[in-house]
Amino acid sequence: MTSTTAGTTWLVRRSRVLGGQPTDVLVENGVVAEIGPGLSAAGASVLDADGLVLLPGLVDLHTHLREPGREDAETVETGSQAAARGGFTAVHAMANTDPVADTAGVVEQVWRLGRRSGWVDVRPVGAVTVGLAGERLAELGAMADSAAGVRVFSDDGKCVSDAVLMRRALEYVKAFDGVVAQHAQEPRLTDGAQMHEGAVSAVLGLRGWPAVAEEAIIARDVLLAGHVGSRLHVCHLSTAGSVEIVRWAKGRGIDVTAEVTPHHLLLTDEEVRSYDPVFKVNPPLRTAEDVMALREALADGTIDIVATDHAPHPVEDKDCEWAAAAMGMTGLETALSVVQHTMVETGLLDWAGVAQRMSAAPARIGRVADQGRPLVVGEPAHLTLVDPAARWTVEPHTMATMGRNSPFRGRELPGQVVATFYAGHPTVLDGKLAAPRPSTTPGRDA
CATH class of the missing domain: 2.30.40.10 (Urease, subunit C, domain 1)
Structure with missing residues (x-):
């Protein structure tokens, strides 16, 4: 060029x-x-x-920019620069900051930092519960009515495990066409888990994270979404079983969407044999069979979008023993390349399909009106x-x-x-x- x-x-x-x-x-x-x-x-x-x-500018529905509170890991400025270099023109900043983005004041702070930065359109995600504690609903309406105009709500990093609270959240966001993005992880089935539960975890002696811990929450939540007639989005779907549940729900007309990360499209739990904490992530890397199911589901539309789950950490939080290491991987600057490798070069998607899953669909789910638009006059x-x-x-x-x-x-x-x-x-x-x-x-x- x-x-x-x-x-x-x-x-x-x-x-x-x-x-x-x-x-x-x-x-x-x-x-x-x-x-x-x-x-x-x-x-x-x-x-x-x-x-x-x-391509139309890429839109990420799942980005951790860390600011406010964890500027040692990332800032809105540096994360936005990474997004621009990755081809993104809009990102949704997750709520697990410090303080948590659970009030109109905090989401407006993130929104203004993004506008001041100017590299991409930064759309704050509001927390579902106060302090991500899973005990009572956050100020969903106030965040929706704020200058930031929040439409996506998530406790990502933690699951809204209380079924009654999840139902109330789904009912509440209907009033302003919002969506609840669920981190599907049954906490009682994953207490102390270190990686995917399977043959590799048995060999390595690491406590396993069973696929059913994700699938059980997705099954519950699609039924709740169907019952109340609300929008549900499933974050970082990672198992073949989860794919089948989402496919079933869509067949029933339930308004559910789902995302897959680039790393879950390429990497497997075999990487963990190295004990390199860079491969420690939530949800964990799964099996080769899961990877193939995810690719096929992204191709046929069961999985709607690719989202990075960009999760930067300071060196000291990753350069340590496996058990003590933080979970998460960076992804903004490699996402499009990984999708080309796993989906385009394999013939599963063409470039128009990539644009649909990395621009148009995430913009639609996040209700970002001026992003993900067709490339027309x-x-x-x-x-x-x-x-x-x-x-x-x-x-x-x-x-x-x-x-x-x-x-x-x-x-x-x-x-x-x-x-x-x-x-x-x-x-x-x-x-x-x-x-x-x-x-x-x-x-x-x-």
């Missing part, structure tokens, strides 16, 4: 929209102004994108350009995220994001951070 910069109008030449035939795309005033071959525009900045695939210019022929080796110390806990370190992956446009503004060019969207852009705080 080569580019020449002359102004705020951009002419992207010969990109392959959704993997199709090469064409030109003109971006003016933050929107797609024209699409077609042989375009020209006086004074435009020109980007030669021959051979590159043009008049739509906001949230754009991602990826070089599908590129190959790169993951080196965590070169990433924008503060987290160094990538499970793909040292691994060669295909495809590389070379440009990201957020509302027509290039945040990434030639694979490097360019500049955040200026504070004078309409719709942002000065």
Whole structure:
């Protein structure tokens, strides 16, 4: 990719929209102004994108930005930069901060930090229960009515295990078209668990995390969602059994959606034989059979989206013995490459399918109206350009995220994001951070 910069109008030449035939795309005033071959525009900045695939800006429904309270692990600024480098133009910031994002004041703080940063659209996720304690509902209505306009609520990191409380949450969010995103983990079945319960855990002598601990909660919650007629989203689905439950629920007309992480599409519990804590994650890495079931479910639409569950940690929280290590992996800057490797190169998805599962569907679930839009004239210019022929080796110390806990370190992956446009503004060019969207852009705080 080569580019020449002359102004705020951009002419992207010969990109392959959704993997199709090469064409030109003109971006003016933050929107797609024209699409077609042989375009020209006086004074435009020109980007030669021959051979590159043009996608709508990616949307992540599940990101941990850690701020406020854990700025030693990540900040809204660094996490947003990582998102931009990964091709994302919007992320949903999970509520397990310190203080927890369980009030209008905290979600507005996160929202304003995102707007001030300007790299991506940061959408706060509100907690379902006060302090993630699972005892009483948080201020769901106040968060929905706040400037942040929260529509996704989750205690992610903890399960809303009380069935009555979960029912009340599902009923409450109906009033403002919200969705409860459940971390499906029956706590009594996973107390002290260290990895997936199976043959590998038996050999290693680590307490197992049974698949049924996830599946039991999903089964309960799809029935609750169907009973009250509300929207349910299943976070980081990880087992073949969970796939079958979601497939059954959708067949019954229950309004349930589900996500899978890139690491659950590629890695298995065999990685844990190394005892490297970088592979310790919640839910745990599962079996090869589960991985294949997840890929097939993403391909056939049973699983709606890919979400990163980007979970950065300080080095000291991961560079320790397995039992003491924190759970979680970084994922924003590797997500699209892993999806290309596991889904596109295997023939399970084409680039239009990737756009649906990493942009349009997560934007719809999160009710982000101006993201995930079709690449047609008049739509906001949230754009991602990826070089599908590129190959790169993951080196965590070169990433924008503060987290160094990538499970793909040292691994060669295909495809590389070379440009990201957020509302027509290039945040990434030639694979490097360019500049955040200026504070004078309409719709942002000065």
